Amino acid sequence: MKSVNIGICGLGTVGSGTFNVLARNAALINARAGCDIQVSVVGARRDNASCDTSQVVVERDVFALTSRPDVDIIVELIGGTTTAKELVLQAIANGKHVVTANKALIAEYGNEIFAAAEKQGVCVAYEAGVAGGIPIIKALREGLSANKIEWLAGIINGTGNFILTEMRDKGRDFADVLAEAQQLGYAEADPAFDVEGTDAAHKLVILASIAFGMPLRFDAVFTEGITEIQPEDVVYAQELGYRIKHLGIAKQREDGVELRVHPTLIPERQLIAQVNGVMNAVMVKGDAVGPTLYYGAGAGAEPTASAVVADIVDVARSLAAPVESRVPALGFSSAAIVDPGVLDIGEIETAYYLRASVLDQPGVLSSVAQIMSQRGISIEAIIQKEPRSGATDVPLIMLTNTTREQNLRDAVEEIEALASVNGTVVKIRLESLDT
Ligand code: HSE
Numbered sequence: 179m180k181s182v183n184i185g186i187c188g189l190g191t192v193g194s195g196t197f198n199v200l201a202r203n204a205a206l207i208n209a210r211a212g213c214d215i216q217v218s219v220v221g222a223r224r225d226n227a228s229c230d231t232s233q234v235v236v237e238r239d240v241f242a243l244t245s246r247p248d249v250d251i252i253v254e255l256i257g258g259t260t261t262a263k264e265l266v267l268q269a270i271a272n273g274k275h276v277v278t279a280n281k282a283l284i285a286e287y288g289n290e291i292f293a294a295a296e297k298q299g300v301c302v303a304y305e306a307g308v309a310g311g312i313p314i315i316k317a318l319r320e321g322l323s324a325n326k327i328e329w330l331a332g333i334i335n336g337t338g339n340f341i342l343t344e345m346r347d348k349g350r351d352f353a354d355v356l357a358e359a360q361q362l363g364y365a366e367a368d369p370a371f372d373v374e375g376t377d378a379a380h381k382l383v384i385l386a387s388i389a390f391g392m393p394l395r396f397d398a399v400f401t402e403g404i405t406e407i408q409p410e411d412v413v414y415a416q417e418l419g420y421r422i423k424h425l426g427i428a429k430q431r432e433d434g435v436e437l438r439v440h441p442t443l444i445p446e447r448q449l450i451a452q453v454n455g456v457m458n459a460v461m462v463k464g465d466a467v468g469p470t471l472y473y474g475a476g477a478g479a480e481p482t483a484s485a486v487v488a489d490i491v492d493v494a495r496s497l498a499a500p501v502e503s504r505v506p507a508l509g510f511s512s513a514a515i516v517d518p519g520v521l522d523i524g525e526i527e528t529a530y531y532l533r534a535s536v537l538d539q540p541g542v543l544s545s546v547a548q549i550m551s552q553r554g555i556s557i558e559a560i561i562q563k564e565p566r567s568g569a570t571d572v573p574l575i576m577l578t579n580t581t582r583e584q585n586l587r588d589a590v591e592e593i594e595a596l597a598s599v600n601g602t603v604v605k606i607r608l609e610s611l612d613t
Pocket of ligand 1: 366
């Protein structure tokens, strides 16, 4: 059997997971790849006690791998966008194929990396970068290739989902749950990437580019994290039949694409609302297939290794095929990639959950309702609680119909200016995920 040699760069959680899965399932993997996949060299500054590298060459300088004749595929698992970018571009320039789990690298520099790879006639595969072990890139790029993708919505950050789940189920404190996610090894090196939505934005941008055949537009994605979510909103959402999830949403419209990451109320009856803990899930709506749902572990050594190894198998197989018959990096031939324009957040269309603190006096409800009706915003549901003992204000919770975000923002500004409304109005977007 022909051999395909790989060089693994980075021996952290994903690197060691990949090394171990390749060793454990070697016969199965080779039978699927139709060739003998050999780890000829590992590039790592430090050893990792969880894998035995005594039978392979270990280089301390990862860049040394890019010029070794015994490396066909560079597997970049070091993370970050500095050394990793230089390494990947150098590997491509030297005619090596690349497999990476690095979502930040692809989201921020993918356009440049794919162009360089196309010029050199090499593959860049990055399944492990989005939603860990879920083969969502393969599904979008190949399984759904018959469809016009209308929208996709995903829980694509496990740490954020874990925090929201624990807040809802156990009423736990935000900081306390985050510390646990860090201990479990799910959180990014800088956990702000998880809780402020950057990690989900990286993944969303990649999914949107494959779904819609557009360049990677990390510069244009709207990002809002989960740090402002209050426990009481989790409870009110539940009372209204919804769950709050941190979603990445991409929608194709006639006038452009919506690209946004933010906390979102979704109906409890949707399967994706049942996705809890660190698990990830992505819903994709295609015009032919209708709604589809992909679920699995979004992080962790072996779930992520599962995706890395699948890419290695794919690249190894495609080496036997002519360059033009390989699946292109974004699933579209590069000449067909068009930027439809990303819509400003004020232009997006969605429904909303609003919570205001209002004075317990006659006429308040009608003045709020009047502002909404003047702007053509329909109130779909409303809850007003009795005042807590001794309090003069009460929480007023409303769900609206779908409207343009700027219209809603203007209405909220007017409501906040009412003398009977205290402070700012809490605003969380709501998606039914039905159409
Ligand atoms: N920090 C990420 C998460 C890891 O929590 O989902 C996988 O990208």
